[in-house]
Amino acid sequence: MMRVKVGTIEQLPKRLGKCVHIGVLELALFRTQDDRVYAVENRCPHKGGDLSQGIVSGEYVFCPLHDWKICLRDGQAQAPDEGCVKTYRATVEDGCVYVELQETGE
Amino acid sequence: MKRKLVLVGNGMAGVRCIEEILKLNREAFEITIFGSEPHPNYNRILLSKVLQGDTSIDEITLNSWEWYEQNGIRLFAGETVTDIDHEEQLVRTDRGRVVEYDELILATGSNPFILPVPGADLPGVTAFRDIQDCERMIEYAKTYKKAAVIGGGLLGLEAARGLLNLGMDVDVIHIFDYLMERQLDPTASKLLQRELEKQGMNFLLRKETAELFGNGRVEGVRFKDGTSIAADLVVMAVGIRPNVDLARRSGIAVNRGIIVNDYLETNVPHIYAVGECAEHRGVVYGLVAPLYEQGKVLAQVICGRKGKSYEGSVVSTQLKVSGVDVFSAGEFMDGEGTESIKLYDEARSVYKKVVVREGKIVGAVLFGDTSEGRKLLDMIQRGDSLEALSLSLLAPASSGGKESLVATMADTDVVCGCNGVTKGAICQAIAEHGLKTVAEVRDYTNASRSCGGCKGLVAELLEHMLGEEVNRYTVKETICGCTNLSREEVIAAIKEKRLMTVKEVMSVLGWKKEEGCSKCRPALNYYLGMLYPGEYDEEVESLFVNERLHANIQADGTYSVVPRMYGGVTTAEQLRKIADVAEKYNVPMIKLTGGQRIDLLGVKKEDLPRIWADLGMPSGYAYAKALRTVKTCVGKQFCRFGTQDSTGLGIRMEQTFERLKTPHKVKMAVSACPRNCAESGIKDVGVVGVEGGWEIYVGGNGGTHLRAADLLCTVKTEEEVMEMTGAFLQYYRESAHYLERTSKWVERVGLEHIREVLFDVEMRRALLERLHKALSATKDPWREIVENERLQQTLFCDLGDKEPVPVE
Ligand SMILES: Cc1cc2nc3c(=O)[nH]c(=O)nc-3n(C[C@H](O)[C@H](O)[C@H](O)COP(=O)(O)OP(=O)(O)OC[C@H]3O[C@@H](n4cnc5c(N)ncnc54)[C@H](O)[C@@H]3O)c2cc1C
Ligand code: SF4
Ligand code: FES
Numbered sequence: 001m002m003r004v005k006v007g008t009i010e011q012l013p014k015r016l017g018k019c020v021h022i023g024v025l026e027l028a029l030f031r032t033q034d035d036r037v038y039a040v041e042n043r044c045p046h047k048g049g050d051l052s053q054g055i056v057s058g059e060y061v062f063c064p065l066h067d068w069k070i071c072l073r074d075g076q077a078q079a080p081d082e083g084c085v086k087t088y089r090a091t092v093e094d095g096c097v098y099v100e101l102q103e104t105g106e
Numbered sequence: 107m108k109r110k111l112v113l114v115g116n117g118m119a120g121v122r123c124i125e126e127i128l129k130l131n132r133e134a135f136e137i138t139i140f141g142s143e144p145h146p147n148y149n150r151i152l153l154s155k156v157l158q159g160d161t162s163i164d165e166i167t168l169n170s171w172e173w174y175e176q177n178g179i180r181l182f183a184g185e186t187v188t189d190i191d192h193e194e195q196l197v198r199t200d201r202g203r204v205v206e207y208d209e210l211i212l213a214t215g216s217n218p219f220i221l222p223v224p225g226a227d228l229p230g231v232t233a234f235r236d237i238q239d240c241e242r243m244i245e246y247a248k249t250y251k252k253a254a255v256i257g258g259g260l261l262g263l264e265a266a267r268g269l270l271n272l273g274m275d276v277d278v279i280h281i282f283d284y285l286m287e288r289q290l291d292p293t294a295s296k297l298l299q300r301e302l303e304k305q306g307m308n309f310l311l312r313k314e315t316a317e318l319f320g321n322g323r324v325e326g327v328r329f330k331d332g333t334s335i336a337a338d339l340v341v342m343a344v345g346i347r348p349n350v351d352l353a354r355r356s357g358i359a360v361n362r363g364i365i366v367n368d369y370l371e372t373n374v375p376h377i378y379a380v381g382e383c384a385e386h387r388g389v390v391y392g393l394v395a396p397l398y399e400q401g402k403v404l405a406q407v408i409c410g411r412k413g414k415s416y417e418g419s420v421v422s423t424q425l426k427v428s429g430v431d432v433f434s435a436g437e438f439m440d441g442e443g444t445e446s447i448k449l450y451d452e453a454r455s456v457y458k459k460v461v462v463r464e465g466k467i468v469g470a471v472l473f474g475d476t477s478e479g480r481k482l483l484d485m486i487q488r489g490d491s492l493e494a495l496s497l498s499l500l501a502p503a504s505s506g507g508k509e510s511l512v513a514t515m516a517d518t519d520v521v522c523g524c525n526g527v528t529k530g531a532i533c534q535a536i537a538e539h540g541l542k543t544v545a546e547v548r549d550y551t552n553a554s555r556s557c558g559g560c561k562g563l564v565a566e567l568l569e570h571m572l573g574e575e576v577n578r579y580t581v582k583e584t585i586c587g588c589t590n591l592s593r594e595e596v597i598a599a600i601k602e603k604r605l606m607t608v609k610e611v612m613s614v615l616g617w618k619k620e621e622g623c624s625k626c627r628p629a630l631n632y633y634l635g636m637l638y639p640g641e642y643d644e645e646v647e648s649l650f651v652n653e654r655l656h657a658n659i660q661a662d663g664t665y666s667v668v669p670r671m672y673g674g675v676t677t678a679e680q681l682r683k684i685a686d687v688a689e690k691y692n693v694p695m696i697k698l699t700g701g702q703r704i705d706l707l708g709v710k711k712e713d714l715p716r717i718w719a720d721l722g723m724p725s726g727y728a729y730a731k732a733l734r735t736v737k738t739c740v741g742k743q744f745c746r747f748g749t750q751d752s753t754g755l756g757i758r759m760e761q762t763f764e765r766l767k768t769p770h771k772v773k774m775a776v777s778a779c780p781r782n783c784a785e786s787g788i789k790d791v792g793v794v795g796v797e798g799g800w801e802i803y804v805g806g807n808g809g810t811h812l813r814a815a816d817l818l819c820t821v822k823t824e825e826e827v828m829e830m831t832g833a834f835l836q837y838y839r840e841s842a843h844y845l846e847r848t849s850k851w852v853e854r855v856g857l858e859h860i861r862e863v864l865f866d867v868e869m870r871r872a873l874l875e876r877l878h879k880a881l882s883a884t885k886d887p888w889r890e891i892v893e894n895e896r897l898q899q900t901l902f903c904d905l906g907d908k909e910p911v912p913v914e
Binding site: 004005006007011013014015016018019020021022023029033047048049050052053054055056057058062064065067069 | 650
């Protein structure tokens with residue numbers, strides 16, 4: 001497992017996503033109204049929309065392209081749509097934001 | 107300063123008109139009401155029911171003392187206006203009070219007609235008109251036994267029924283040889299008489315009263331034929347006379363009633379008449395349905411929104427005597443040029459007659475089964491042809507098996523005639539508010555609030571609706587799933603409670619989801635901005651990405667940039683700048699848009715602010731719910747057909763209205779002749795130059811729902827084009843749902859309505875005032891961002907690239 005420091009909490013405005021590239025990965029980071037931080041793969045399961053630019057409401061983001069509603073906790077697209085984005089554990093320590101990348105084994 | 111409105115007559119018509127005025131504009135008037143009677147406004151119709159013992163006097167109040175207070179109305183009950191000075195614009199009362207008015211409504215109702223025979227002034231002789239008369243009869247019945255009612259019309263029979271219930275013996279005296287001759291034909295009338303005799307009434311027909319006699323109080327009635335009867339109480343119900351004394355004395359034109367035009371205006375400026383005291387096109391009405399219609403029209407006139415005029419009414423009657431069902435409407439007598447369809451079931455005492463003239467239904471009489479009365483009245487009012495009459499209407503009422511009448515009614519059919527409430531309106535209210543009782547329906551819709559004749563239908567409708575029907579009526583359109591409130595309700599609450607932020611709206615109005623969704627947040631953002639121009643700061647987190655980043659997001663996550671070019675006109679210098687920028691930032695595609703602008707496609711998000719800075723041009727708003735472009739043709743300057751300077755006007759329009767936020771995108775076009783090269787016929791606002799003027803089209807759309815625009819009006823000058831367009835845009839801003847294009851909005855609210863609003867000079871002025879306030883608060887968003895480092899950081903910068911290095 002790897003833990004990557006992606007920035008500071010100040011760099012994450014509430015309810016506005018930010019995009020970060022880690023190697024080949026492109027993640028969307030969110031800080032909710034009540035200061036939880038989530039990281040998900042920045043590609044909508046529908047047609048690859050830039051989730052980091054969606055409207056954030058509670059633990060959900062609405063994709064800016066066709067308004068799919070994606071849960072930030074588990075990555076599930078909400079009914080009637082189907083699909084899932086990868087989620088990553090994000091933590092805050094001393095004002096710094098870290099993302100944990102699961103070793104994707106063989 | 108509020109204008110002063112005075113109402114003389116605290117009765118059913120006058121107060122209803124005040125209610126309508128309050129609905130239109132709560133704030134405009136300081137209202138004073140005078141009423142001779144000592145009570146607040148009550149339901150005169152139900153006096154019959156009070157006399158018959160079905161209702162108490164306390165229950166027939168329509169508007170309580172608190173209602174007057176809550177609405178800031180000064181009520182002088184038990185005080186009579188004696189004098190109007192229309193030079194000074196003031197009224198005087200019998201208590202010496204003097205009150206000034208700007209507008210004066212006369213609703214003095216009518217006086218019962220008292221036969222001019224000897225003895226008419228004896229104690230024990232009464233009319234049947236107000237609470238006092240009603241109480242007097244009830245009092246009399248406690249000591250005396252024998253009553254005589256003079257008059258076999260509606261009122262007389264209702265009084266007679268009441269007196270029977272009070273335990274009196276009742277003789278009904280009538281001058282004609284059949285009852286209710288003004289509402290019934292002889293057949294129905296005979297059936298009625300038979301039924302009432304069964305109930306215990308005694309009829310003396312073709313009797314003309316000569317005198318009332320008695321020593322100290324009335325003891326009997328003598329007729330012209332020499333015969334006489336004994337009576338301890340005599341009720342005169344022989345007709346009413348419009349109460350016009352005050353008007354006549356004050357120099358207002360009077361015939362039988364106070365003469366009014368189609369807008370209820372008398373011949374004296376600022377004085378109006380409504381109700382039983384008014385005479386319209388030669389007719390004086392004595393039933394509430396027409397009076398309420400008049401009240402509605404008058405309310406608009408008084409509020410300065412002269413709209414629909416009053417054209418007169420088709421009236422219908424129903425007798426409020428339990429156990430007897432009679433109904434009549436329109437032309438009910440057979441006569442020259444009419445034919446009729448009749449059903450006469452003597453055994454069951456059912457009689458139905460529909461009168462037809464030139465193939466159209468013009469009148470009807472029903473006896474014994476009146477359930478279809480309402481439907482017939484609608485048909486008469488619409489002038490339906492005979493074919494529309496279904497056979498079931500004329501079938502005898504069978505026991506069961508008949509389809510519920512309410513199910514067959516159309517949504518536009520009226521259920522409550524007095525208050526003009528349709529089936530659709532009732533069903534809507536039931537569905538929306540989950541109503542369960544007739545009383546609730548009455549409180550929400552006014553249906554059955556007056557004569558109560560439709561109570562049965564309302565009950566049936568309720569029952570019907572609580573079944574499967576309820577789903578057919580779309581529960582009102584809420585903004586989204588996060589709330590039960592409609593757009594109108596939300597806007598009203600925002601204004602009333604002065605809510606200033608999206609969060610406030612949601613928490614005060616009890617949003618189901620604390621942070622809302624992608625539908626309501628942008629909508630609320632828009633509404634707040636529209637309501638508080640200059641005061642409200644948009645909440646960026648609630649904006650759709652396009653409007654947050656001021657560029658259009660494309661399928662691949664890149665953006666496109668369209669700088670403003672007023673009227674589609676550009677210069678060599680601008681073109682050079684655009685070309686330089688395109689090269690510098692490796693813009694993959696440069697394309698001309700449908701709105702005659704240049705689009706730079708495939709731009710990276712983080713490059714946007716720098717591109718704008720390099721361009722140095724204002725934002726073209728190609729991404730916004732706002733004015734996008736004004737497309738123009740070349741016009742008079744170059745085109746050989748052009749009659750007007752379309753380019754010049756287009757530029758002026760774009761410069762005036764740019765940055766104005768609207769519920770959805772707005773496109774405009776100006777063509778200089780009907781060849782319409784700018785395609786003005788499919789724009790939200792399209793202007794077409796014609797010889798000597800401009801035609802303005804609205805509500806067009808070239809998009810998903812292709813719709814040709816409607817001609818709003820033709821004007822002479824550019825100045826007027828600007829005014830009309832501005833007022834149109836502002837009215838659209840204020841009354842459309844968020845994300846509703848003008849094409850849908852025009853269809854929903856109706857072109858006629860929009861015309862009414864825009865052509866009203868006062869309203870147009872007010873709209874333009876609000877529009878200019880909104881416009882003066884706008885700034886160019888590109889510049890703002892270019893000059894604001896922090897905004898660039900929050901909105902356009904990503905966290906950058908990170909190398910995946912193991913930390914622990
Ligand atoms: C017993 C009865 C049963 C009825 N049944 C029905 C029915 O079933 N269906 C139906 O549609 N209609 C019915 N009507 C008729 C209906 O009640 C009237 O058409 C309606 O009330 C008229 O309203 P209005 O405001 O014009 O007059 P009103 O309601 O009579 O109001 C006029 C008021 O003005 C006051 N006033 C007059 N002059 C002055 C002055 N100078 N200063 C201050 N105040 C003044 C009077 O005191 C009165 O209160 C019935 C009427 C009666 C009496
Ligand atoms: S609309 Fe008329 S004036 Fe304008 S370019 Fe076309 S033909 Fe010429
Ligand atoms: S790409 Fe996200 S909803 Fe279509």
